[in-house]
Amino acid sequence: MKMKLTVLLLLFFIVILGACNASNNEEELIDGETENTITEEVLTVVTTTFVLEDFTRKIGGEHVDVINVVPLGADAHSFEPTARQMIEIMEADAFVYNGAGFEGFVDAVLKSMEKEDVVALQASNNIPLREDDDEHVDVHEEDEHSDENLDVHEEDEHLHAGVDPHAWLDPVYALQYAKNIYDLLVQLQPEFEEQFTENYTNLKIELENLHVEFEEMVSTAERNQFIVSHAGYGYWEQRYGLEQIAISGLSPTNEPSQRQVEEILELGQSLNLTHLFVEQNFTSKIAEMIADEIGADILYLHNLEAATQEDIDNGENYISIMRGNIEALKQGLNK
Numbered sequence: 001m002k003m004k005l006t007v008l009l010l011l012f013f014i015v016i017l018g019a020c021n022a023s024n025n026e027e028e029l030i031d032g033e034t035e036n037t038i039t040e041e042v043l044t045v046v047t048t049t050f051v052l053e054d055f056t057r058k059i060g061g062e063h064v065d066v067i068n069v070v071p072l073g074a075d076a077h078s079f080e081p082t083a084r085q086m087i088e089i090m091e092a093d094a095f096v097y098n099g100a101g102f103e104g105f106v107d108a109v110l111k112s113m114e115k116e117d118v119v120a121l122q123a124s125n126n127i128p129l130r131e132d133d134d135e136h137v138d139v140h141e142e143d144e145h146s147d148e149n150l151d152v153h154e155e156d157e158h159l160h161a162g163v164d165p166h167a168w169l170d171p172v173y174a175l176q177y178a179k180n181i182y183d184l185l186v187q188l189q190p191e192f193e194e195q196f197t198e199n200y201t202n203l204k205i206e207l208e209n210l211h212v213e214f215e216e217m218v219s220t221a222e223r224n225q226f227i228v229s230h231a232g233y234g235y236w237e238q239r240y241g242l243e244q245i246a247i248s249g250l251s252p253t254n255e256p257s258q259r260q261v262e263e264i265l266e267l268g269q270s271l272n273l274t275h276l277f278v279e280q281n282f283t284s285k286i287a288e289m290i291a292d293e294i295g296a297d298i299l300y301l302h303n304l305e306a307a308t309q310e311d312i313d314n315g316e317n318y319i320s321i322m323r324g325n326i327e328a329l330k331q332g333l334n335k
């Protein structure tokens with residue numbers, strides 16, 4: 001009996017001691033965290049695309065460190081983060097991604113983040129996303145006002161698999177991206193609201209000017225159709241009436257069928273297209289073959305998904321790259 005009591009008492013002390021330790025640890029943790037929020041003035045934000053990286057830097061200024069996980073020149077659609085990058089994301093203050101099905105890896109990241117203290121922002125929030133018309137070749141035939149019009153619409157109806165994630169290429173929607181990032185930064189660091197507001201306002205003015213420049217370019221263009229390596233430019237159709245004839249689907253890995261390639265060839269020939277656009281972050285052998293076949297010159301469009309080393313060396317940003325796109329279109333949409 002005595003033995004039992006001693007054991008019980010011992011157990012009791014162990015439990016009490018354990019509890020004290022635990023609460024001490026907790027207190028230390030809470031103290032540590034409070035200290036961190038007061039002293040740590042620079043936020044770490046992890047982004048997935050060049051446009052998100054650029055906007056976060058622009059609005060956050062010196063108060064934000066931005067790490068972009070997708071390497072230079074890579075294809076963010078099919079990119080997979082390394083284990084080290086996953087840790088980098090989990091240790092950040094915020095994770096800013098495009099969403100809308102753009103980054104194939106994002107669901108896995110969001111799942112791992114559930115228990116972490118990272119704020120996630122889907123930057124395409126509050127944007128009316130266009131539906132994914134995966135039959136990128138057929139849909140453009142619709143604009144020829146042919147007898148097939150009805151067929152195309154019928155076909156469209158069962159192709160609503162998802163949405164087109166490339167909304168940032170429309171400067172008006174890009175402003176909404178900027179607003180979403182601005183709101184996030186103010187939420188995380190309200191003490192710097194004034195600076196963030198000033199930076200955001202400057203970016204807003206630049207984006208509004210860019211929209212006007214885009215409209216001006218389109219108003220003087222001789223044509224409104226263009227062939228491009230992947231279907232990243234659907235938002236220009238909606239906003240400016242420019243029609244992409246895309247070789248690959250919404251993701252560059254969605255390669256066209258032989259029939260689709262033939263259709264693009266025919267379309268390019270019948271429209272007498274003198275130029276064909278390829279992009280900065282992946283090569284398209286099919287695009288080069290089509291250009292060769294229809295006797296078109298190759299021009300570059302930048303989809304802003306990922307920057308190249310050259311972009312970084314030249315200090316390029318969203319605005320300067322979009323101006324480059326406007327210049328390329330000026331050439332490509334005129335005979």
Ligand SMILES: [Zn+2]
Pocket residue numbers: 077166230231232250251252303305
């Ligand atoms: Zn894309």
